[in-house]
Amino acid sequence: MASLPPRFSSLRNRFLAALALVVGVAALVLALIARYQITPILLEDESRYASGELDRIERALDNERDHLQSLVEDWAWWDDTYAFVSGTRPEYVDSNLYAGTLETLGVELMAFFAADGSPYWTAGIDRQGAFWSCAGQPDTCGGSRELTDLIRTLTAGELEARTHSWLLANDSPALIALSPILKSQDDSPANGWLAMVLPLSEPLIAQLRETTGIDLSLDGQPVEGSMADDRLQRLSPTRMRVIRDLAALPGGQALRLEAILPRQRYQASLETFRFALIWTAAVLAVTLVVVLLLLERMILRPLRDFARFTQQLSRHEHDQQTPDALIGRKDEIGILARAFQHLRQRQRHQHDLLLEMSQHDALTGLANRRLLDEHLAAALARAAQGEHGVTLMMVDIDHFKAYNDHFGHPAGDACLRTIAETMCQHFNRAGQLVARTGGEEFTVVLPGAPPAAGPRMAESLRAAIEHLAIPHPHSRVTISIGVSQLGPRQQRTAESLIAGADTALYAAKRAGRNRVRVESALHWV
CATH class of the missing domain: 3.30.70.270 (Reverse transcriptase/Diguanylate cyclase domain)
Structure with missing residues (x-):
């Protein structure tokens, strides 16, 4: 004799189990999408953001470089400077090359080179803040000739007669600008070179930090071979370090630009995704609950009533009538109930005929x-x-x-x-x-x-x-x-x-x- 199905075999429980499986698979798929699709996209966006911030710092350095180039051009293209290097303005030193001039310009070295590339006059401020100035090499008056030798090497090459600038990556990172000494009004040939060195000191770096809003540092580092790509180190969920090597002098050296950046962009995007995911899950859960309620009311409950009625028939309760609630339905369950009723009537009729004949x-x-x-x-x-x-x-x-x-x-x-x-x-x-x-x-x-x-x-x-x-x-x-x-x-x-x-x-x-x-x-x- 037929009986109600076991608890797990019932249509509702099997549907709930299948639905739970589908929801579980969907949750797993969403987790995999978040892990292998969304997170890499957000990390890639964070890498682009970090590179963009380094580009912004580089542009700030370029502004300082452009400013230094403007300064060196103003001095190198001054007729008094041209006359000074030519030996016709001895008063030029006393009038222009003193400690206040370098402090006003913000440079630590001004080096004048003759047309043959030899040092003509150098003036600078040493690391202790003392001013020095002398003709020829700076070591004759207490300065260091390391920079002048480097600049002289640059001028000795086939250098185009225009303003140049470089990053310097030695013990004290700096900017070097070099311009040919020219007359301002005619096309006379260059009468030598003027070099200025702007130290990338802590005050200047602090100014760059304030300008860009980025915690940055500059440091000279030796390099082998080609420059490495940008490196990104995620220090914590809220901070990351990004490093870029900038081409610098002398050869085999690079100026390492390092910045500590917040990860708020990544965290904000991640929170937005999580928020959207939570809301999607909430809407889906509400939708599923509504679907289950409708399923229970429109399908499962009538089917249980139908199954209970057929079980009563199997217990030889043949006088039972098909419930009016099922017969009166206008949907597929109603069609099934009416067809079942018709089959019962036909069976009863055939049974009566067989009893008769x-x-x-x-x-x-x-x-x-x-x-x-x-x-x-x-x-x-x-x-x-x-x-x-x-x-x-x-x-x-x-x-x-x-x-x-x-x-x-x-x-x-x-x-x-x-x-x-x-x-x-x-x-x-x-x-x-x-x-x-x-x-x-x-x-x-x-x-x-x-x-x-x-x-x-x-x-x-x-x-x-x-x-x-x-x-x-x-x-x-x-x-x-x-x-x-x-x-x-x-x-x-x-x-x-x-x-x-x-x-x-x-x-x-x-x-x-x-x-x-x-x-x-x-x-x-």
């Missing part, structure tokens, strides 16, 4: 015409879909009326029972059916019989009946048989098959009785 002939025990019709219809339906055909035999006892008239009805009944028993012995396989369809008429249905077997079995039955040697006024009792057949996957009505066998039966009678005839219109496909 027997399926078998009372005299012979064979199937009656009703059972024959049902069996034949089922056999034809299977033949239309399968690989085997159907053979139908119409059997008639020859001159049975004369037998009855001569021996009486009791003997006739005995003859019918004997012939019926013989037919049952011949056709006793599963699916085969022998029916009494008239006073002395019988019908045999042989599903799945090969085409050649039908006539052969009919002949075997004819011979068996003749072999019984039942006495008859004319000699002995014999039968005539008409055979019709249906090939596999053919379409043919039961009436047509019976009519074909009946036609063949009359052909056998016209041919003299006690013989078998096969319907001539059969075509196997």
Whole structure:
């Protein structure tokens, strides 16, 4: 007897389990997307942001470089400077090259070079803040000749006669600007070079920090080979360090630019994504709850009522009526309930008919015409879909009326029972059916019989009946048989098959009785 399904087998619980699995998979997919799609995109954006901040610092350095180039051009393209290097303005030193000048300009060294590249005059401020100034190399007056030697090396090369600038990466990072000494009004050739060195001191770096709003530092570092790409180090969820090497003098050195940046851009984007994810999950959860409530109200609860009703029927509570709430629905469940009700009514009707009528002939025990019709219809339906055909035999006892008239009805009944028993012995396989369809008429249905077997079995039955040697006024009792057949996957009505066998039966009678005839219109496909 059917019963309600176990807890896990119920439709609702299986749906909830499947939904939970789908939600879990969706959550896993979202986590994987966040881990392998969103996070790399945010980190890449953070890297671009860090590179952009370094570019901004470089632009601030370029501004200082441009300012230094403007200063050196103003002095180098001054006619008094041109005359000074030419040796015609000895008062130039006292008038212009003193400590206040360098402090005002913010430089630590001014070096004048003659046209042949030799140091003409140098003035500077040492690391202790002392001013020095002298002709020729600075070591003659307390200065260091390291910078002047480096600048002299630059001027000794094939340097284009225009203003140049470089970064200097030694113990004290600095900016160097170099410009040819020219007259301001004519096209006279350059009369040497003027170099200025601006130290990248802590006050200047502090000014850069204030200008850019970035915690930065500059430091000279040795390099081997080509410059390395930008390096990003994430120190914590809120801070990161980014490093870039800038080309600088002398060779084999680089000016390392290092900045500590906040990660608020990344954190803000991550928080935005998380916020959107949380809201999406919340909306999805609310949607799922609403869907579950609607599913419970519109589908699951009516189905449970329907299942409970069918269980009551299985407990032989046949007087139960299909609930009006199910019958009155306008949806698929209502259609199912009404169809079920129709099936119940049809079943009850068929049951009443079967109680009223027997399926078998009372005299012979064979199937009656009703059972024959049902069996034949089922056999034809299977033949239309399968690989085997159907053979139908119409059997008639020859001159049975004369037998009855001569021996009486009791003997006739005995003859019918004997012939019926013989037919049952011949056709006793599963699916085969022998029916009494008239006073002395019988019908045999042989599903799945090969085409050649039908006539052969009919002949075997004819011979068996003749072999019984039942006495008859004319000699002995014999039968005539008409055979019709249906090939596999053919379409043919039961009436047509019976009519074909009946036609063949009359052909056998016209041919003299006690013989078998096969319907001539059969075509196997």
